[in-house]
Amino acid sequence: MDINKTGLTSSKATTEALDPFSLHHSDHPGMVLVSKVLEGDNYSTWSRAMRISLSAKDKTRFVTGSIKPPSSTDDSFPSWQRCNDMVISWLLNSIHPDIASSVIYAETASEIWADLRERFSQGNDSRIYQIKRDIVEHRQGQQSISVYYTKLKAFWDELSSYHKVLSCSCGGLEKLKERDEKERVMQFLMGLNDSYAAIRGQILLMQPLPDTRRVYSLVLQQEKQVEVSLNNGNKNHYAMLVDRDNKATSAHQVQKQKTPLHCSYCDRDYHSVEKCYYLHGFPIGHKLHGKNVKPPNQRH
Numbered sequence: 607m608d609i610n611k612t613g614l615t616s617s618k619a620t621t622e623a624l625d626p627f628s629l630h631h632s633d634h635p636g637m638v639l640v641s642k643v644l645e646g647d648n649y650s651t652w653s654r655a656m657r658i659s660l661s662a663k664d665k666t667r668f669v670t671g672s673i674k675p676p677s678s679t680d681d682s683f684p685s686w687q688r689c690n691d692m693v694i695s696w697l698l699n700s701i702h703p704d705i706a707s708s709v710i711y712a713e714t715a716s717e718i719w720a721d722l723r724e725r726f727s728q729g730n731d732s733r734i735y736q737i738k739r740d741i742v743e744h745r746q747g748q749q750s751i752s753v754y755y756t757k758l759k760a761f762w763d764e765l766s767s768y769h770k771v772l773s774c775s776c777g778g779l780e781k782l783k784e785r786d787e788k789e790r791v792m793q794f795l796m797g798l799n800d801s802y803a804a805i806r807g808q809i810l811l812m813q814p815l816p817d818t819r820r821v822y823s824l825v826l827q828q829e830k831q832v833e834v835s836l837n838n839g840n841k842n843h844y845a846m847l848v849d850r851d852n853k854a855t856s857a858h859q860v861q862k863q864k865t866p867l868h869c870s871y872c873d874r875d876y877h878s879v880e881k882c883y884y885l886h887g888f889p890i891g892h893k894l895h896g897k898n899v900k901p902p903n904q905r906h
C-alpha cells in the first residue's frame with residue numbers, strides 16, 4: 607500500500623469534512639431527504655426529520671442562517687451558491703407542491719426555512735395541548751395492537767421533544783421517569799378494546815408495573831393467541847359442517863336404496879313414469895309390443 611497516497615486521501619477527506627461548502631458525489635438536486643413531505647399540519651415531525659437529514663449531510667447551518675452568504679465578489683461565493691441551491695432543491699422536494707410554489711422565489715435556504723416555521727409552527731403550549739388531547743382520545747378500535755401502539759408512541763415521542771432535558775444527581779429524575787413511564791402504560795391500557803380486559807387486569811396486578819415495551823409485548827402475545835384460537839375454531843367448525851354434510855348425503859343414499867322407484871301411471875314399483883312401458887309402449891321383442899294395453903290399475 608502506498609502510504610503517501612493513503613495519507614493524501616485521508617487528508618483530502620478530512621478537509622472536505624471540515625469544509626461547509628463540500629458536497630458528496632452522490633448529492634444531487636433531485637434527492638428527497640424525508641419520507642413524508644410537509645403538508646402543513648405535520649410541520650413538527652417534518653422539521654425534525656429534515657434537521658436530522660441535513661445534519662447528516664452537514665448542511666443544517668444553511669437553513670439556520672449560521673452560514674451567511676458571502677459577497678458576490680468573494681472567491682467562496684460560487685461554492686456557497688452551489689450548496690445553497692442544493693439545499694433549496696432538497697427543501698422544495700420535501701414539501702407539498704402547493705407550498706413549494708409559495709417559496710420557490712426565495713434566495714436562500716434559510717429564508718425558506720424561516721418562512722415555513724413562521725407559517726406552520728404552532729406555539730409549544732398549543733401543540734402540547736393538541737398532542738395530549740390526541741393521546742386521551744386515541745383508541746384501538748379496528749386497529750391491530752401493533753398499529754395502535756405505534757401511533758400512540760409517536761404521540762409520546764413528539765411530546766417528549768417539547769420537554770427540556772433535565773439533569774439531576776439526587777435520584778429525583780429517576781422517580782420522574784418512572785412516573786412518566788407508568789402514565790404511558792396506563793394510557794396504552796385504557797385505549798385497548800374490551801376484549802383485552804383480562805390481560806389488562808393481569809398487567810395492572812403486576813408488581814412492579816412493567817414498562818411500556820413489556821406491556822406491549824404481553825398484549826401482542828395475547829392478540830396472537832386469540833388469532834390462533836379463532837383460526838382453529840374456524841377449522842373445527844368447517845370440519846363439523848363437512849362431516850354433517852357427508853352424513854346427510856350417506857343417509858339420503860341409504861334411504862334411496864331402501865325405497866324403490868314407483869310409477870304413478872301404472873302404480874308399480876322399480877321404474878318411474880318416464881320409463882313406463884304402459885305409457886310409452888313396450889320395446890321390440892316384447893310380446894305386448896305394438897299393442898295398446900292399459901295397466902292393471904286402469905282396467906275395468
